[in-house]
Amino acid sequence: MTTDTEARERVLEAADRLFYAKSAHAVGMDELRTEAGVSLKKLYQLFDGKDALVEEVLRRREEAITAATMKYVVRAASPEDQVLAVFDWMADSSGTTDFRGCAFINSYAELGPSSERVTAVVRHQKSGVRGAIAAMVAATGRPEWVADSIFLLFEGAMTNTAITVSSEPARQARKAARFLLEKTA
Template sequence: MTAETDVRERVLDAADSLFYSRGFSAVGMDEVRDAAGVSLRRLYSAFPSKESIVLAMLERRHEQWTTELRAVVDSRDDPRARILAVYDYLSAWFADESFRGCGFINAFGELGGVSPAVTSLIRAHKQSFQDEMARLADEAGAPPPLAPQLAILAEGAQTTAAIAGDPLAAGHARAAAEILVDAALA
């Protein structure tokens, strides 16, 4: 069973990296096989189809993102600092040289119009982020409108950083968040 999960991990690692950097339809299964170092036979015994790999990869990405974000947030105690920590997490992420935007937003552009399964997974991921923001805003005692505003800032920072290639977007979003938080708590 370990061998089986190992194959799945290797395939998901390779698929995540390739699909994230080049998109889904631009990457063939042969390339995934080569990058994973796995035979096509084993690959298709671990996953029934390419789409199932995409779905599994997005699920794993969602869990990684959620875990990492929570870790950064939980390193702070002050409710205001916990909110702002979200943008610090974004800042560190944007600095990664292989950063090419939010994988879920990218997937939505390519597959959102044709794959309902992928669409609902993307939606769930973004909803979970909004819930997280609502929790943090609530902890700080802020009124309800703050949370969606903070989430919108985070989303905008991601696409701006990706397309303009400007990691400073996280700083701008953080500065705006500070103003909004302070205004909401006043």
């Protein structure tokens, strides 16, 4: 017997994977149901429709990405290396063949114009990443504009790592970020 909690988890995992890989509108509720091994009835009793599911998937992914990145950050020796660690996470993540860039940028591109809720989640994530980088950069004693710059490098590398199917942009961004930290020491 599977509890509702387990079923929810399976649906969210499948939805996250499929939405990210194929974009939300390309994944039907039927495919989702099959992948998660859940009846359509249960699917709709667990979630208030596809829109709500998309929103919850994004919230969940925001937490997961933050946790995954923090694993890289905490093992860094210096405050400067902590900042650079986010690019190591990116380089490693982009090594997987199913890397498709930033799920939030992608969702905003696809659903932003039609869903205010998706837009809100995306803005929340971007503001969170920017804040996290700002905190790490502040710990190194550099001015805030350095954090803004590193954040933009991070964002640009996320999209172009996906488009070029290469971790090269992640490494280039890391190099640029290190240069900024060095020259503002």
